[in-house]
Amino acid sequence: MKIQHIFFDLDNTLWDHRKNAYLTIKDLFEKEEITLKYNIDFEVFHSVYHKINESLWEKIRDGIIDKEYLRKHRFYDTFRRFNVDDEMLSMYFEEHFLDKILNHNELVEGTEYILDYLKNKNYTLHVISNGFQEVTERKCILSGIDKYFQTITSADTVGVRKPNPEIFEYSLNLAKADKEKSILIGDDWIADVVGAQNYGMDVIFFDTLHENKQETGLKSVRHLLQIKDFL
Numbered sequence: 001m002k003i004q005h006i007f008f009d010l011d012n013t014l015w016d017h018r019k020n021a022y023l024t025i026k027d028l029f030e031k032e033e034i035t036l037k038y039n040i041d042f043e044v045f046h047s048v049y050h051k052i053n054e055s056l057w058e059k060i061r062d063g064i065i066d067k068e069y070l071r072k073h074r075f076y077d078t079f080r081r082f083n084v085d086d087e088m089l090s091m092y093f094e095e096h097f098l099d100k101i102l103n104h105n106e107l108v109e110g111t112e113y114i115l116d117y118l119k120n121k122n123y124t125l126h127v128i129s130n131g132f133q134e135v136t137e138r139k140c141i142l143s144g145i146d147k148y149f150q151t152i153t154s155a156d157t158v159g160v161r162k163p164n165p166e167i168f169e170y171s172l173n174l175a176k177a178d179k180e181k182s183i184l185i186g187d188d189w190i191a192d193v194v195g196a197q198n199y200g201m202d203v204i205f206f207d208t209l210h211e212n213k214q215e216t217g218l219k220s221v222r223h224l225l226q227i228k229d230f231l
């Protein structure tokens with residue numbers, strides 16, 4: 001059956017969260033003169049932060065911790081690795097991180113090209129994100145890609161996150177889309193690929209981290225432009 005609706009994940013599929021987070025933390029790190037005060041190298045700090053943050057997000061996805069826990073711990077646990085035990089400093093980073101990240105709006109390479117390409121082929125485009133509705137919308141507006149999307153769905157509006165089928169159900173209803181004529185494109189194996197498969201819609205795995213998943217019939221791309229092979 002012919003695909004009519006394309007649902008995109010946002011973070012690290014179109015909006016380059018990794019790069020924008022990196023630039024935001026670098027700004028804070030330099031402003032607070034962390035290298036000077038504690039003799040910590042930024043690149044080393046960032047790679048420790050990145051691992052801790054990813055592992056905390058996995059725990060949220062699996063329902064082991066909540067967002068409050070993540071907010072209290074991601075910078076605190078990172079600083080602790082460098083023997084800096086300072087809750088105030090960690091909370092300062094956390095609060096300003098969320099304030100400032102929207103000052104950076106780098107997109108994943110090929111985003112505008114592929115959105116133009118798909119729009120010109122008359123597909124209807126949408127977003128399904130596990131983020132907060134307001135933040136998701138602002139990311140789309142500030143990066144200039146909001147004009148491409150007919151609907152934007154965020155987890156906090158629905159009350160459940162991908163891979164829960166309810167968020168796909170909600171979003172496709174909002175879009176008035178049949179699941180047989182819809183496809184999701186996303187970078188998270190569990191939230192996006194397994195989520196879409198369990199809901200019963202087609203999916204393209206955006207394998208940015210070269211996870212190399214092997215599965216019969218899996219549609220997988222490593223660059224957004226490769227989506228043209230399927231759509």
Ligand SMILES: [Mg+2]
Pocket residue numbers: 009010011012013186187188
């Ligand atoms: Mg993502």
